[in-house]
Amino acid sequence: xxxxxxxxxxxxxxxxxxxxxxxxxxxxxxxxxxxxxxxxxxxxxxxxxxxxxxxxxxxxxxxxxxxxxxxxxxxxxxxxxxxxxxxxxxxxxxxxxxxxxxxxxxxxxxxxxxxxxxxxxxxxxxxxxxxxxxxxxxxxxxxxxxxxxxxxxxxxxxxxxxxxxxxxxxxxxxxxxxxxxx
Numbered sequence: 462x463x464x465x466x467x468x469x470x471x472x473x474x475x476x477x478x479x480x481x482x483x484x485x486x487x488x489x490x491x492x493x494x495x496x497x498x499x500x501x502x503x504x505x506x507x508x509x510x511x512x513x514x515x516x517x518x519x520x521x522x523x524x525x526x527x528x529x530x531x532x533x534x535x536x537x538x539x540x541x542x543x544x545x546x547x548x549x550x551x552x553x554x555x556x557x558x559x560x561x562x563x564x565x566x567x568x569x570x571x572x573x574x575x576x577x578x579x580x581x582x583x584x585x586x587x588x589x590x591x592x593x594x595x596x597x598x599x600x601x602x603x604x605x606x607x608x609x610x611x612x613x614x615x616x617x618x619x620x621x622x623x624x625x626x627x628x629x630x631x632x633x634x635x636x637x638x639x640x641x642x643x
Contacts, residue, residue, distance in 0.1 A: 477546070477547065477548055477637050477638070477640075478637065478640070479541075479546060479633075479637055480633070480637075483633060484541075484633075487626060487629065487630055487633070488534060488537065488538070490622065490626055491530060491533075491534055491623065491626055491627075491630075492530075492531065492534045493619075494530065494619045494622055494623040494626065495526075495527045495528075495529075495530025495531040495533075495534065495623070496527065496531060497527075497615065497616070497619045498523050498526060498527035498530070498565070498616060498619050498620065498623070499523070499524055499527025499528055499530075499531065500527070501523070501612045501615065501616045502519070502520045502521070502522075502523030502524045502527065502616070503524055504612065505520050505609075505612070506520045506521065506524065508609070517572060518568070519565070519568040519569060519572055522564070522565065522568065523565060523569075523616070526558075526561045526562065526565055529558065529561070530558060530623070533554055533558065537551070548634040548635065548637045548638035549634075549638070551630055551631075551633075551634040551637075552630075552631050552634045552635065552638075555627045555628075555630040555631045555634065556627075556631060558623075558627050559624060559627040559628065559631070562620055562623045562624040562627060563624060565620040565623075566617070566620040566621055566624055569613075569616055569617045569620055570617065572613075573613060573614075573617055579610070579613050580613075583606075583609075583610035583613070586606065587603065587606045587607050587610050588610070
């Protein structure tokens with residue numbers, strides 16, 4: 462702990478030691494998670510707009526949470542560069558994002574697996590359908606449908622990955638706060 466006397470006040474600056482490898486892996490995975498969720502939901506929103514269909518709430522929500530995640534990672538990188546990354550900031554921010562990601566997991570799973578759901582439609586029309594080949598409009602349509610189905614699965618997986626990694630960050634920040642990584 463470094464101490465500095467300023468006038469009659471005592472300023473205490475505590476140094477926190479973050480595990481470099483774990484922090485780097487976490488940062489890369491969360492940047493990929495936020496970017497993927499942002500990109501997929503933006504693509505879905507554009508598709509819905511072109512088809513003149515109403516968009517479910519999960520698309521703008523995913524864009525917002527993906528954007529917040531990317532901004533959070535960029536702020537984290539700025540704080541790391543200034544050597545001012547505090548465990549309390551990371552725990553609070555991670556908890557807020559954790560709640561948002563849990564809502565994303567629930568919302569996406571409702572779209573994928575309940576009622577007239579995306580998963581059943583994908584199985585009926587794309588996965589179990591005829592594999593189209595050749596340079597036809599049917600092949601192009603089938604490829605786009607397959608892409609949409611795979612994007613839904615990827616989005617669901619990245620919501621879960623983000624949730625798990627945010628729990629990991631809360632645990633890691635707690636350990637850094639207790640100086641367990643010296």
